[in-house]
Amino acid sequence: MSSTAIEFKHVTKRYKLYKNDKQRFKAIFSKKIQPKIKKAVDDVSFTVEKGESVALFGRNGAGKSTLLKMITGVTYPTSGEIIVDGRVSALLELTAGFDPEFTGRENIFFRGQLLGISEEEIRALEDDIIEFADLGDYIDQPVRTYSSGMKARLGFAINANIKPEILIVDEALSVGDKEFRLKCNKKINEIVGEGKATFLFVTHSTKVAKSFCKRGIVLKQGQIQFDGDIQDAIDYYEDLLEKAQEMRKRKGSQKVLG
Numbered sequence: 001m002s003s004t005a006i007e008f009k010h011v012t013k014r015y016k017l018y019k020n021d022k023q024r025f026k027a028i029f030s031k032k033i034q035p036k037i038k039k040a041v042d043d044v045s046f047t048v049e050k051g052e053s054v055a056l057f058g059r060n061g062a063g064k065s066t067l068l069k070m071i072t073g074v075t076y077p078t079s080g081e082i083i084v085d086g087r088v089s090a091l092l093e094l095t096a097g098f099d100p101e102f103t104g105r106e107n108i109f110f111r112g113q114l115l116g117i118s119e120e121e122i123r124a125l126e127d128d129i130i131e132f133a134d135l136g137d138y139i140d141q142p143v144r145t146y147s148s149g150m151k152a153r154l155g156f157a158i159n160a161n162i163k164p165e166i167l168i169v170d171e172a173l174s175v176g177d178k179e180f181r182l183k184c185n186k187k188i189n190e191i192v193g194e195g196k197a198t199f200l201f202v203t204h205s206t207k208v209a210k211s212f213c214k215r216g217i218v219l220k221q222g223q224i225q226f227d228g229d230i231q232d233a234i235d236y237y238e239d240l241l242e243k244a245q246e247m248r249k250r251k252g253s254q255k256v257l258g
Helices: 021-029 064-072 104-114 119-133 136-140 148-160 178-194 206-212 230-257
Strands: 004-017 036-049 053-057 079-084 088-091 166-170 198-202 215-220 223-229
Touching: 004 064, 004 198, 036 064, 036 079, 036 198, 036 223, 053 064, 053 206, 053 230, 064 079, 064 088, 064 166, 064 198, 088 148, 104 119, 104 136, 104 148, 119 148, 148 178, 166 178, 178 198, 178 206, 198 206, 206 230, 215 230, 223 230
Parallel strands: 053 198, 053 215, 088 166, 166 198
Antiparallel strands: 004 036, 004 079, 215 223
């Protein structure tokens, strides 16, 4: 039985960028219209063992979200191979995947089926999910009547309580009010602390990352710049940010002088 949860083998993801939708449509019929090619991920290789907790750092556009989308199957690599072993629960778009006409309770089963969970298993988890979401009588009201915060609470409650083997969280856990955010953090700590789930965390907050993760990967322009101990990764990332800030200041000074 493999001890590897996630493996990237020389993975590259390219996007075709057009000036507008009209150009994109014309390109279907004419080879003369050439798009700009953007490498969101460029020849990336790494392995995450089962039970590991890993933080992904990088400025906007570094390729972090693209990596997560490929792991969850939202998009696929242009080249290379990705191996994922285990049930993935992704706390990315918490409000996505709901039927607005279904009640919150019905959407628990609907969302569970989308995640490949049997009805019997969902039924066994139903009470825990409802208790965690803490939506009161709204759990039996159509989701179209929910605020975005209520939908996010239900989404988190489902994804965090399905006993994931691989848990993916994108950015800060800013779900609902302060009390509920603390509840979310506690739940993540429970899942990670048990060591039963592999945890992949994308964030700009080095402090939060250090509280959850033991390993850090730093990305820049779609490539891995550093992979190692979380504190060493934080130091490397913060140094990158400082250098980028200094460069912006120099460019700003040159414009003023010019």
